[in-house]
Amino acid sequence: MTSSSLPASEGPRAFAAVDLGASSGRVVLGTYRDGALDMTEVHRFRNGPVEGDGGLEWDVATLFDETIAGLRRAVALLAERGERLHGIGIDSWGVDYGLIDPERGFTGRVKNYLGADPAEPERAAEHVSPSRAYEITGVLTQHINTAYQLRTDARNAAAPDGSTVLLTSDLWVFLLTGVQEAEYTIASTTQLLDPESRTWSEELRRAWGLEGFRFPKLAATGSCAGATTAEITERIGAAEPVPVFHVAQHDTASALAFAVPGSGELLVSSGSWSLVGVTLETPLRSAEAREAGFTNELGVGGSTLLVRNLPGMLILTGCVRVWSEHDGAPLDVIDLVTRAAAEQAPASRFDVADPRLLSTDDPVGVITELCREAGSPEPATRLEVVASIIESLAAAYADSVAACAALSGGPITSIRIVGGGSRNAALCRRTAELAGLPVTAGPAEASALGNLAVQLVADGAVADIAAAYAASERSLAEVQRYAPTRLPA
Numbered sequence: 001m002t003s004s005s006l007p008a009s010e011g012p013r014a015f016a017a018v019d020l021g022a023s024s025g026r027v028v029l030g031t032y033r034d035g036a037l038d039m040t041e042v043h044r045f046r047n048g049p050v051e052g053d054g055g056l057e058w059d060v061a062t063l064f065d066e067t068i069a070g071l072r073r074a075v076a077l078l079a080e081r082g083e084r085l086h087g088i089g090i091d092s093w094g095v096d097y098g099l100i101d102p103e104r105g106f107t108g109r110v111k112n113y114l115g116a117d118p119a120e121p122e123r124a125a126e127h128v129s130p131s132r133a134y135e136i137t138g139v140l141t142q143h144i145n146t147a148y149q150l151r152t153d154a155r156n157a158a159a160p161d162g163s164t165v166l167l168t169s170d171l172w173v174f175l176l177t178g179v180q181e182a183e184y185t186i187a188s189t190t191q192l193l194d195p196e197s198r199t200w201s202e203e204l205r206r207a208w209g210l211e212g213f214r215f216p217k218l219a220a221t222g223s224c225a226g227a228t229t230a231e232i233t234e235r236i237g238a239a240e241p242v243p244v245f246h247v248a249q250h251d252t253a254s255a256l257a258f259a260v261p262g263s264g265e266l267l268v269s270s271g272s273w274s275l276v277g278v279t280l281e282t283p284l285r286s287a288e289a290r291e292a293g294f295t296n297e298l299g300v301g302g303s304t305l306l307v308r309n310l311p312g313m314l315i316l317t318g319c320v321r322v323w324s325e326h327d328g329a330p331l332d333v334i335d336l337v338t339r340a341a342a343e344q345a346p347a348s349r350f351d352v353a354d355p356r357l358l359s360t361d362d363p364v365g366v367i368t369e370l371c372r373e374a375g376s377p378e379p380a381t382r383l384e385v386v387a388s389i390i391e392s393l394a395a396a397y398a399d400s401v402a403a404c405a406a407l408s409g410g411p412i413t414s415i416r417i418v419g420g421g422s423r424n425a426a427l428c429r430r431t432a433e434l435a436g437l438p439v440t441a442g443p444a445e446a447s448a449l450g451n452l453a454v455q456l457v458a459d460g461a462v463a464d465i466a467a468a469y470a471a472s473e474r475s476l477a478e479v480q481r482y483a484p485t486r487l488p489a
Contacts, residue, residue: 013086013461016074017451018067020092020168021251022272023047023317025063027070028445029077030452032461037452037471039445042077043070049112054158056115058096058168060108064175071236085238087459088176088228089247089451091254092169093273094189094297095146099153100164100180102214107159110168113144118359120148127207131290136201138285138296139191142309144358146190147208154209164214169249176244177226181219183246185253188298193218195283195296195304219246221253221300222458247454248300252307255418257300257450258469264413266404266437267305268397269446270421272314274352276400277307278408292403293353300454300465306407310353310396313421316389318363323382336386341426345383347391348376390427398434415439418446425480432482442479443472 012033019026027043045066049056075085098110121130121141130141139145146167153159166174167186174180187193187200192215194201200215219225227233227241236242248254255269259279269275275297283296283304299305316333324331339345350370360366364385368378371388379385397415405412415437421427422441432439443449453468462468 012083013456013459014074014078014083015087015089015452015455015459016071016085017247017448017455018070018088018090018172019251019254019445019448019451020063020067020090020172021047021447022093022314025066026445026448027067027074028448028452029074030448030455031083032456032471035471036473037456037468039449039452039472040077041445042073045070049114052109052111054109054111056112058110058112060098060110060171064172067172068232068235075237079237084240085242087455088242088244089455090169090172090176090244091247091249091251091447091451092167092172092186094167094186094250094252095144095149097146097149097165097167098171099159100166100174101160102162102164103160106171106175107163110171111149113149114358116144116149117152118143118355120151124148124151124208127209128204131287133191133204134290135285136194136204137191138195138283138289138304139189140290140293140295140309141191143355147192147204147210150210150213151208154212159213161212162214163212164216166216167249170216173225173244173246173249176228176232178229179226180216181225181246182216183219183249184221185298185300186249187218188296189250195298221246221248221298222454224458245455245458247451250297251447252297253299253305254448254450254454255446256305257453257465259299259303259305261303262410264411266397266401266412266415266435267307268415268417268421268431269419270312270393270417270424270427271419272312272317274310274312274393274396274421275305275307276310276397277305278404278412280304280306280408284407289407292407294403294407300450306404308353308396308400310393311357312393315352315357315363315367316386319367319382319385319389322362322364336382337390337424337426340383340386340390343383345381345387346377346379347384347387348374348379349392349395350374350376350388352389352392352396390424390430393421394427394430394434397431401435401437413437417441418443420444422446422480428480428482429485432484436484438484439482440479441482444478
């Protein structure tokens with residue numbers, strides 16, 4: 001189903017963006033009327049790892065029920081206005097997946113990347129070297145990658161032969177429509193996709209022993225997967241089936257949907273994870289890019305996002321979770337960040353890319369150890385830990401400027417931070433100081449906006465992505481700017 005086959009209608013056109021993040025999810029209603037896009041968050045819900053029979057998982061049943069609740073609220077709100085929902089789009093974090101048993105259907109489980117086996121890449125390297133895997137996929141070797149999680153499943157006989165692999169956002173599309181497809185941007189996170197030919201790599205599938213899994217047909221960003229099933233249509237309260245679009249289903253690709261190659265802008269999608277890099281016309285799979293720690297992920301409009309994939313605010317939320325459990329009461333992340341900045345708590349630096357941060361129940365202890373290894377003072381208080389996280393993230397962003405300039409072949413003249421981190425004034429200001437470059441911060445709900453922008457284009461409501469963003473005056477009004485007020489440290 002394409003936009004040209006959608007029924008034409010006059011008046012406002014409304015779309016729902018389901019934005020699934022690693023720490024929270026939301027359903028945002030976007031209504032396009034008279035050349036302007038209005039965004040309203042109609043539902044927000046928590047997310048996080050839960051302990052399953054086989055280790056850490058995502059609570060899929062609850063997350064999907066919350067998705068349905070949000071869509072139902074969107075449909076009800078539109079009904080009150082005498083309007084209807086014209087489309088749904090899903091974006092989510094990458095690498096994690098559900099399996100569709102060829103006989104019994106969806107197994108009901110999606111493992112959490114935090115429980116991935118750190119030793120799997122070393123085993124895989126016995127069959128394909130990391131440099132060869134990078135030549136094929138442009139994706140760095142990280143133990144959380146889909147390819148390695150699947151190898152663990154295959155080795156443990158944890159999946160029936162012939163099971164179909166659906167990444168999280170693809171799984172949601174399947175649960176809504178019954179269609180099993182793999183959208184390009186989310187597929188590019190697996191380390192199994194050739195980003196130039198846009199095909200699954202048979203070489204890697206064979207060499208890594210993944211022939212027992214079925215990988216679905218690849219679908220273009222902006223295509224329509226199909227319409228909601230009769231059951232889903234009834235559950236969300238819609239009068240008729242609603243088209244479900246393949247938006248840029250990796251949340252980073254949605255967050256950076258506005259980016260165009262050659263802009264001279266360092267891009268930072270700052271949320272639970274921090275994706276830092278530039279937009280290119282084509283993938284860059286050179287030894288220099290791999291050694292510099294950059295991975296290639298597909299973006300909107302056939303572009304490539306050349307990014308460093310760094311832990312982001314999940315470092316801070318992990319510390320806050322430990323402190324909250326110790327105190328027996330929840331602590332507020334924003335309050336801690338605000339206090340650390342107001343009190344000018346001393347900040348040390350550590351390597352936010354260190355893999356030990358992803359596999360620990362003691363993030364504060366790991367941060368202390370990393371600071372000691374880096375020759376920085378060990379944080380002595382909670383506020384010093386918070387300040388050190390902000391400082392280290394800002395330093396990681398700033399340190400990417402020179403590498404991105406060298407790899408892209410052009411100067412970096414500014415920085416753009418989007419996502420939840422764009423609301424963190426201390427992080428944005430310190431990034432500007434360390435990089436010596438102006439920082440534009442916002443919009444915060446970048447993934448939802450990019451999700452809606454792709455739907456608007458796919459539906460034919462606007463001509464292109466630039467027009468969709470131009471229509472979102474309210475979101476763009478949130479943007480803040482930070483000047484480099486002092487020389488970099």
